[in-house]
Amino acid sequence: MNAPSPTLTAPHQAAVSSGKEQLSGAQIVVRALVDQGVTHLFGYPGGAVLPIYDALFHEPRLQHILVRHEQGAAHAAEGYARSTGRPGVVLVTSGPGATNTVTGIVDALMDSIPMVVITGQVPTHLIGSDAFQECDTVGITRSCTKHNVLVKSVDDLAAALHEAFRIAVEGRPGPVVVDIPKDVQFALGPYTPPGETRPIHAYAPQRIPDRAAVIEAAQLIAGARRPLLYTGGGVINSGPAASLALRALARQIGAPVTSTLMGLGAFPADDPAWLGMVGMHGAYEANHAMHDCDVMIAVGARFDDRVTGRLDGFSPGSKKIHIDIDPSSIGKLVKADVAMVGDARACLEALSAEIARLPKTARPDPAARLAPWWDDIARWRERRGFAYRPSTSLIKPQWAIERLYALTRDRDVFITTEVGQHQMWAAQFYRFQEPNRWMTSGGLGTMGYGLPAAIGVQAAHPNALVIDIAGDASVLMTMQEMSTALQHDLPIKVFILNNEWMGMVRQWQQLLHGERYSHSYSASLPDFVKLAEAYGALGLRAERPDELDAAIQSMIDAPGPAILDCRVEATENCLPMIPSGKAHNEMILADDVEPLSQAIDEAGRSLV
Amino acid sequence: MSDPHAPSPAPAPSAPASAYDMGGRSEAEGAATFAVLVDNEPGVLHRVVGLFAARGYNIESLTVAETDRTRHTSRITIVTRGTPHVLGQIEAQLKKLVSTRQVQNVTTDPNGVERELALVKVRNGGPDRLEAKLLADIFRAKVVDTTTTGFIFEITGAPAKIDKFIGLMAPLGLIEVSRTGVLSIERAAEG
Numbered sequence: 001m002n003a004p005s006p007t008l009t010a011p012h013q014a015a016v017s018s019g020k021e022q023l024s025g026a027q028i029v030v031r032a033l034v035d036q037g038v039t040h041l042f043g044y045p046g047g048a049v050l051p052i053y054d055a056l057f058h059e060p061r062l063q064h065i066l067v068r069h070e071q072g073a074a075h076a077a078e079g080y081a082r083s084t085g086r087p088g089v090v091l092v093t094s095g096p097g098a099t100n101t102v103t104g105i106v107d108a109l110m111d112s113i114p115m116v117v118i119t120g121q122v123p124t125h126l127i128g129s130d131a132f133q134e135c136d137t138v139g140i141t142r143s144c145t146k147h148n149v150l151v152k153s154v155d156d157l158a159a160a161l162h163e164a165f166r167i168a169v170e171g172r173p174g175p176v177v178v179d180i181p182k183d184v185q186f187a188l189g190p191y192t193p194p195g196e197t198r199p200i201h202a203y204a205p206q207r208i209p210d211r212a213a214v215i216e217a218a219q220l221i222a223g224a225r226r227p228l229l230y231t232g233g234g235v236i237n238s239g240p241a242a243s244l245a246l247r248a249l250a251r252q253i254g255a256p257v258t259s260t261l262m263g264l265g266a267f268p269a270d271d272p273a274w275l276g277m278v279g280m281h282g283a284y285e286a287n288h289a290m291h292d293c294d295v296m297i298a299v300g301a302r303f304d305d306r307v308t309g310r311l312d313g314f315s316p317g318s319k320k321i322h323i324d325i326d327p328s329s330i331g332k333l334v335k336a337d338v339a340m341v342g343d344a345r346a347c348l349e350a351l352s353a354e355i356a357r358l359p360k361t362a363r364p365d366p367a368a369r370l371a372p373w374w375d376d377i378a379r380w381r382e383r384r385g386f387a388y389r390p391s392t393s394l395i396k397p398q399w400a401i402e403r404l405y406a407l408t409r410d411r412d413v414f415i416t417t418e419v420g421q422h423q424m425w426a427a428q429f430y431r432f433q434e435p436n437r438w439m440t441s442g443g444l445g446t447m448g449y450g451l452p453a454a455i456g457v458q459a460a461h462p463n464a465l466v467i468d469i470a471g472d473a474s475v476l477m478t479m480q481e482m483s484t485a486l487q488h489d490l491p492i493k494v495f496i497l498n499n500e501w502m503g504m505v506r507q508w509q510q511l512l513h514g515e516r517y518s519h520s521y522s523a524s525l526p527d528f529v530k531l532a533e534a535y536g537a538l539g540l541r542a543e544r545p546d547e548l549d550a551a552i553q554s555m556i557d558a559p560g561p562a563i564l565d566c567r568v569e570a571t572e573n574c575l576p577m578i579p580s581g582k583a584h585n586e587m588i589l590a591d592d593v594e595p596l597s598q599a600i601d602e603a604g605r606s607l608v
Numbered sequence: 609m610s611d612p613h614a615p616s617p618a619p620a621p622s623a624p625a626s627a628y629d630m631g632g633r634s635e636a637e638g639a640a641t642f643a644v645l646v647d648n649e650p651g652v653l654h655r656v657v658g659l660f661a662a663r664g665y666n667i668e669s670l671t672v673a674e675t676d677r678t679r680h681t682s683r684i685t686i687v688t689r690g691t692p693h694v695l696g697q698i699e700a701q702l703k704k705l706v707s708t709r710q711v712q713n714v715t716t717d718p719n720g721v722e723r724e725l726a727l728v729k730v731r732n733g734g735p736d737r738l739e740a741k742l743l744a745d746i747f748r749a750k751v752v753d754t755t756t757t758g759f760i761f762e763i764t765g766a767p768a769k770i771d772k773f774i775g776l777m778a779p780l781g782l783i784e785v786s787r788t789g790v791l792s793i794e795r796a797a798e799g
Binding site for chain 2: 146327332
């Protein structure tokens with residue numbers, strides 16, 4: 001590095017000149033975070049971000065959670081954001097610090113999670129020189145952020161940070177990267193509080209739906225005989241009031257409700273109108289209702305391939321009302337008959353009001369009109385799509401989740417997951433009653449998400465019971481964050497459904513690849529009990545069904561972090577399932593007689 | 609970005625990119641010109657071009673320059689191809705970029721004007737030389753450089769006119785072509 005520049009003063013000493021308060025860039029960062037209402041940062045220090053860490057040293061209002069790998073910081077920030085509705089904040093250094101966050105940034109982009117990632121950068125005069133720990137952070141993250149910016153002058157810093165928070169939360173939320181060179185962190189400049197800076201971009205997404213669309217949708221719904229609400233993460237992102245508006249609309253129109261993986265909790269699982277999750281491993285009744293409905297009301301959901309199955313066989317007879325704050329989601333994969341652009345809450349409330357305004361003759365009593373539809377649904381429910389063969393000698397993974405739910409349902413509980421079979425079983429068997437209680441990597445499908453996400457959730461909700469429902473393979477991807485949990489007294493619980501396999505990979509190899517289990521068995525797994533103890537956490541194990549309840553109870557009663565190694569039946573498959581290349585009404589169920597390896601035809605084999 | 613002189617550009621995807629889309633949609637593809645007004649900030653061109661690359665859309669031509677210094681806005685004109693569905697998605701995706709201020713499909717806008725400039729180099733002599741000059745006059749192309757064995761013509765106009773001119777020059781000693789790509793603007797309001 002070159003000789004220190006004249007601005008290399010102690011960054012916590014503010015100077016005042018020319019009327020406006022002058023702060024160092026690092027102080028501006030810290031002040032902006034405080035003014036934006038940030039309470040927690042997830043980060044890891046390094047050379048290019050040390051001035052900001054120095055400024056943090058003097059700021060008691062910001063709690064910094066020191067992770068063990070920057071990917072963990074990004075997922076923890078996601079967990080924080082998903083459980084609070086506020087943007088998660090990450091602070092990392094240049095080069096590897098920045099690149100290690102990329103998986104978490106893409107994860108947040110795919111699942112529309114508000115996040116602000118502050119990265120240090122080499123000093124401006126060294127940018128482009130292949131300096132130590134230099135990388136083109138804005139170049140690398142341009143395609144995986146909602147927006148990003150390299151701040152080259154301290155005069156622009158405050159406005160850039162406030163703009164980052166605005167963009168992260170406004171419209172369809174997403175991650176924003178702010179890359180700050182080290183010399184900018186040292187330089188003195190003016191600080192402007194939020195609200196006093198002008199937005200840098202014209203970005204102003206539509207929040208209130210167009211009146212014409214509301215009227216058209218209301219008339220469609222009022223005339224429906226087989227209506228269905230299909231809701232997604234957009235309802236969660238819109239805030240708890242959107243979930244209330246959803247429940248009110250469902251009652252008003254008498255329609256059943258299903259949801260994507262991301263939308264679980266917006267509608268209570270105990271409500272009789274709840275059909276369960278839709279999609280590849282969704283509920284039999286939900287998928288059949290999707291297929292047979294006549295008016296589909298999609299709210300904050302994006303017709304992901306895991307939801308739709310085969311597109312040309314997707315809900316062939318329905319008119320589709322698509323509510324989304326992102327116009328590019330509407331009509332992207334499935335044609336919308338009514339496009340309603342706006343915030344989920346605003347759209348749901350507008351719909352409710354409009355339907356109530358229709359003359360009584362135009363909206364006959366739903367109970368009588370929809371009775372045949374509910375009869376169909378009752379028939380599908382009788383099929384018991386989630387049924388599994390119980391065992392007295394082996395712990396069934398489904399049963400493990402059922403027991404976990406039974407023993408935790410009365411607690412203030414938040415669930416995170418990794419990715420794979422355990423994630424689907426958690427979505428199927430854990431019953432969510434409220435929004436923001438379910439944190440999972442939906443779009444990107446990131447193994448290793450759940451443990452750091454649990455840390456972020458626990459930081460935001462210190463007194464809650466936070467459980468990562470994990471698989472033995474996923475959890476090893478970010479296991480080092482147990483050390484973070486111990487350091488910061490975050491008593492997360494890691495509930496590992498241990499089948500010694502990459503279970504979903506094994507299942508697909510059984511289904512699609514002639515039972516050739518290529519590299520999906522994890523030999524030499526660690527002893528998870530000893531591993532927990534090595535970190536200073538409580539380690540528990542359950543190997544037989546009669547041990548499970550006591551082990552779960554010990555886990556949730558533990559005052560600190562705990563890992564429960566739950567040894568489950570190794571080759572259990574996650575069912576029901578819409579096989580690749582099939583439609584919703586072609587699900588395979590656990591008790592189907594056809595061998596699983598023949599359930600998917602040649603064309604379906606090439607799909608993901 | 610594709611070479612505009614390649615015989616046939618790679619077709620834009622004709623169906624949405626779903627893992628479960630089994631194909632089968634057949635909508636006709638058409639060309640479209642989008643005028644995109646963006647904040648002139650570092651990396652903004654990369655955002656737009658990266659969007660096309662990431663989602664598998666094709667760029668047939670691209671022009672970009674700052675057009676309003678006080679408001680720091682640049683105008684990017686992109687010629688692309690796709691089915692109506694794909695073109696609709698391109699427009700929506702462009703509008704979604706935080707740096708975007710305005711997106712206009714100039715092709716479907718009756719007030720849209722599209723022009724292009726090309727420099728066309730020919731090497732010839734004898735009757736071909738006279739024929740080339742004659743055709744250039746008919747197309748109102750200017751001679752911007754001349755030697756005893758060739759010309760460089762400057763021609764402006766609609767892209768189709770330029771294509772036609774280049775086609776006519778091909779047997780008359782055409783050596784090289786440089787085109788600006790399409791520029792577009794909206795007609796002034798009447799009255």
